Amino acid sequence: ATALAAVVALLAAGCGAIPGSVSSVDEPEFTRELPVPPLAESTVTDGVRTFRLTAQEGTTELLPGVETPTWGFDGPYLGPTLRAERGEKVAVEVANDLDVTTSVHWHGMHLPAAMDGGPHQPVEPGGTWRPTWTIDQPAATLWYHPHPHGETEEHVYRGLAGLFLLDDDASRAxxxxxxxxxxxxxxxxxxxxxxxxxxxxxxxxxxxxxxxxxxxxxxxxxxxxxxxxxxxxxxxxxxxxxxxxxxxxxxxxxxxxxxxxxxxxxxxxxxxxxxxxxxxxxxxxxxxxxxxxxxxxxxxxxxxxxxxxxxxxxxxxxxxxxxxxxxxxxPSPEPSWRPSEHAAEDALHGEDATVTRTFDLDERTINGERMDAGRIDEVAAVGSTEVWEVRNTIPMPHSFHVHDVQFRVLTIDGQAPPPELAGPKDTVYLEPRRTYRLLMRFEDYADDVLPYMYHCHMLLHEDQGMMGQLLVVEPGSDARPGPSEHLSG
Ligand code: C2O
Ligand code: CU
The missing domain is CATH 2.60.40.420 (Cupredoxins -  blue copper proteins)
Incomplete structure (x- = not known):
């Protein structure tokens, strides 16, 4: 009877899938209410909105009736949704109740490298890390997840991830x-x-x-x-x-x-x-x-x-x-909105680009190198607008992500991108053997020591070394690419 109900449900949904046809993904019955991650609580003191997140172990029924050991923030799986307004100062107290070192990266966020939560900001078991920054970018759906080098795939897979929603004048109206x-x-x-x-x-x-x-x-x-x-x-x-x-x-x-x-x-x-x-x-x-x-x-x-x-x-x-x-x-309105009052300051202009960098991605390297936490790969001047020409040189896909910025896809093999790639992006699927020209600006937060990461977001690739380190420095700084004694391997 259950199988029949499933068939009826499939037909009712207008879905062409035939039960029993070859597919590596199981078709479940759709009988469980979608859990909505709770909005994270926060307190505001001295103008700083502070959230707390604790990475912990638990068990989750990913499948009904099956208890799966998982990891989550403030719960057994995923984490609460953080939410803040453009212009707000925020802080997050990140505590680690796991028995392994982790980190929490704010994916898509424009913020100082020291607050970024990448491999250089580990949170030890029992430890707490308290990044703080000012939200200074348009309303968006960002997310957070661990970024410990070599372990990111496992930490995210076990369940450590959550959303970080930003609001602004345009999104509110x-x-x-x-x-x-x-x-x-x-x-x-x-x-x-x-x-x-x-x-x-x-x-x-x-x-x-x-x-x-x-x-x-x-x-x-x-x-x-x-x-x-x-x-x-x-x-x-x-x-x-x-x-x-x-x-x-x-x-x-x-x-x-x-x-x-x-x-x-x-x-x-x-x-x-x-x-x-x-x-x-x-x-x-x-x-x-x-x-x-x-x-x-x-x-x-x-x-x-x-x-x-x-x-x-x-x-x-x-x-x-x-x-x-x-x-x-x-009733719901037709989707529409007016540009934000920050639209002009946020806009990127191709003619402002003063630097072009090229990145060749093969199976597991970027420009022939694997990630070395003690090596700086690229140095950019704060305030500069750059074009990154990213080439996927192999017949397999990658997913290219740059920390700190939202970029624009200028062209793909010289052609204008499709509409779904024409908005602000921080991660882009790289089709095999294509060249993507990305426009970005390193607006703030010079730091001679701590880098931002850029990497493949297919997390096995990232863990296996498909990642590089970018310093954003004051113009005239003598920081150069190469081994850095300031960064531990
Ligand atoms: Cu979502 Cu460097 O990662
Ligand atoms: Cu990849």
Whole structure:
């Protein structure tokens, strides 16, 4: 009877998947309410909004009835959603109750390198780290996750990740669904491999592109549904997987893409699906009719010419989240917004670029080098606008991320990017054998010692050394690329 119900549900959802057809991703029943990560509490003293996060162990029912040992912040899996306003001073007390060293990186955040939470800011077991900075960038869906060198894949895979939402004048005045957890819903998509005892396993053993799991979870549960009570719902999509790339959309309707990694687009763009590599985010608005049910799914991903042996099941189609509309829906406006009052200061101009750097990515190196925590790879002057020409030289994909900045994709093999890559980005899927020209500005926070990271966000690749270190220094500083006695190996 359950199988029949599943078939009926699949047909009702207009999904073409045939139970029993070859697919490396399991199709669960969509019977569990989507857990929404709670908004993190904070206290404001002397103008500083302070959050607390504790990394800890626990167990989670990723699959119903199966207790899986996991890690989370302030709970067994994932972490609370931090939220702050442009211009606010924030601090986070990060405590580590694990018995291994971790770190917490604020992915997408513009902030001093000492606050960045990369490999140079470890948090020891029992230790606490207290970064503080001022939010100085547009409203966006950012996220946080560990970044201990060589261990990032495992820490994220076990469950350490959360969202960090930023608001500003434009996002507050926008005609967009904004009731957190109701019509403005975070959706963290991840894939897992569970062994017979329900334990998480990494199966990569060095293979490409890393672990591709047959259990797909949203916000930590497989087979989730969200009860929709409004005519439109905004999904803040995060690909929090270690290796898998998704192409998220609906079989029976288009969505309005409203934001990419670093914030709102100039205007909504109607799309059928949006491809997200590990680390990328997209905000989409979906329209619903009363009483109907539909499913967010990952369509077969156009990996951009990845040689078939390397795709390794990374391009199946499968459902990830069911949306169930109530019989009566509260009205929602058509998505629209006006530019922020900061738009001019935030804008990047290609003609301002004074430096071009090239980065060649092969299987596991960037410009022929693997990560060395004691070596500085690039030195940029604070205030400079640069073009980074990033070339994926092999027939396998990568996902390129730069700390501290939001960049613009100028061109891909000389062509203008598609609309979903035309907004502010901090991470971009690199199709095989293509060249991406990225425009970015290192606005603030010179530091002669501590670098920012740039790396592949396919976390196995990152851990295996596909990462480099960038210093942002005052013009005229004598810091140069090379071994640095200031940085411990
Ligand atoms: Cu999301 Cu350097 O990472
Ligand atoms: Cu990679």
């Amino acid at each position: 926008a005609d967009l669904p904004r009731e957190y957890g109701v019509d403005d819903v975070p959706v963290v998509v991840q894939d897992k491999v569970l062994d017979d005892d329900g334990r998480l396993v990494l199966t990569d053993d060095g293979g490409e592109p890393g672990t591709l799991g047959g259990t797909v979870v949203t916000n930590g549960v497989a087979g989730a549904y969200h009860q929709v009570t409004t005519e439109r719902v905004r999904l803040r999509l995060l690909n929090g997987s270690t290796a898998r790339t998704y192409s998220l959309g609906f079989a029976d309707r288009d969505v309005d893409l409203v934001a990419t990694d670093g914030g709102l687009l100039d205007a909504p763009v109607r799309l059928d699906q949006v491809r997200l590599a590990p680390g990328e985010r997209a905000e989409v608005v979906v329209a619903m009719s009363p009483g109907e049910t539909t499913r967010l799914r990952s369509a077969e991903v156009d990996l951009g010419g990845v040689a078939a042996p390397f795709a390794m099941g990374g391009n199946d189609a499968f459902d990830v989240l069911e949306l169930r509309a109530a019989d009566e829906l509260a």
